Amino acid sequence: MASVSAPNSLQGLPLLDVDILRTFIAIAETGSFTRAAQQVFRTPSAVSMQIKRLEETLGRAMFVREPRQVHLTPEGEILLGYARQLLELNDEAVGQFLSPQVGGTVRLGAPSDMGTRYLPAIIAQFTRAYPAVQVNVRLGRSPDLMRRLDVGELDLALLVSEAGRTPAIGAEPIYSEALVWAGREGGVAWNRTPLPLAVADRGCAWRRIAMEALNRAGMRYRIAYTSEHAEAHVAALAADIAIAPLPRGLVQPPLRVIEHEEGGLPPLAEYALSLKRIPARGAAAEALAQHLIDHFASQAVG
Template sequence: MITTNRLKNLDLGTLRSFATIAEAGSMTRAAARLFMTQSAISMQIKRLEASLGLVLFERTAKGMVTTSTGEQLLGYAIRLLDLNDEAVGRLTSQDYEGQVRLGIPSDVIYPYMPDILKQFNRDYPRVQIKLSCANSKELKQQLKQGSLDVILATEKNPDGGGEVIGTQRLIWTGADGGNAWKQQPLPLGMSKSCAFWPSAIKALDSAGLEWIDQVTTEDFTAAEAMTAADLCVCVELGCALITGRAPIDHGGLLPALPDYFLVVYCADDTPSVTVSELMGYLQRGFA
């Protein structure tokens, strides 16, 4: 006689928590993004592991990392959640139309903005996002002139009128396994218009460390390429690293850097529904 195991159903809410932890690398950050308590999200994962009889995460010095079986489940979870969200978004969202002009500094587009924009487009398919990239100072000027509806700025001392959605420590970055940071004078690869340039120079001068400027263009991608090639070092937000660059483990040989705030500014005191919604997506995405 052939018998079959009782089929188990995966809870979508639990899968969303699981996928968010895998992306954020931390239960604390995942709970903040999902507006849940850490204890609640922890209980969800314990029940999921017990139900499947599998260990889905391992805790490392870099945070929570999926196991090999957890990585397999993650692929299924993303597909299931995408299908669920697409169905719910198409069937229940109001038929908003129009355009939202969004400004973002180029150095914080990755890794979060692609997912934020993808989710917003899924939920508001008839709202067009027009994206502009510039440094925070220029974006605030464009906002004041009426060229943009909402911006995300990186600031050490935020002005009034903005909403702080996160705080990130500046870090020294270089090529993965590189040695440029050991050179004297220190080769620095940053554009002069970068919001972090004054903090980097002040930290180096205060520490009495000599430095040279290796990048003369205002294009941030040039600094990225030079840094990834181990020709110089850079200063970036810890959340904005992409392939080719890594935090420098300098053991205190380079000076400490300050925190910077992620601040959302809106052109209108009473923004439209779509602008307000996009601001919410930014807040959750960078939590």
């Protein structure tokens, strides 16, 4: 969708793109192009291009860019109010047509890191479009989510595996992302022997990918910090007591990507995200499944 309608609109004025307004609001609320990119499922470069188009359309700078933060200009503050109103009207209009057709409850399972990085924004967008649908989310490891699917406690689940490996039977690959070695900026944990790792417990795809890579490279390591939650790994890295395999999108200051050439660290494989759903769970479950697929497809393309 183009951000500007041709000047042939009724008043001769351009039309603002709803997707760009969502990105604009995300930047204003997070103070970061990178964090906003994660919320709207695009790359930072795609987000920068969207804001460039917005500023060119309106002929005003919307943000003051600083090394570690961005903040709104006075013109940006004015636009923020209008942008929120426009999005609310858009979502209300769409919901008026969709809500009578789809309703009910959907039980969704997802990995813990998805519960903080992606799901809040995804579920918020979905419930605005389908206000009659209630979404109940359970976070956990993929093996546990698979078990809950099998016994009927979930309707659909996002599952993590190593890219290139056959996903669980009936699961549909919808996204993949690079894993990188991460540590504290200026830290020394990555240079210790044995290498201290922060990982989840057994059954985690990130853990398996990292340990298999280290074993193939013949590098000594120890499990220094174990948690099921990515936020705990980030905290351990920030304290420089370990390094960890993380998706590149999770690596934010004070952390940095440790390039494998630096300390002879082996490169890491990508991890894959698959969607598995229980058949014949109804229109609400199918609507959420398609919503998830569409969002991660836009992230991959962005």
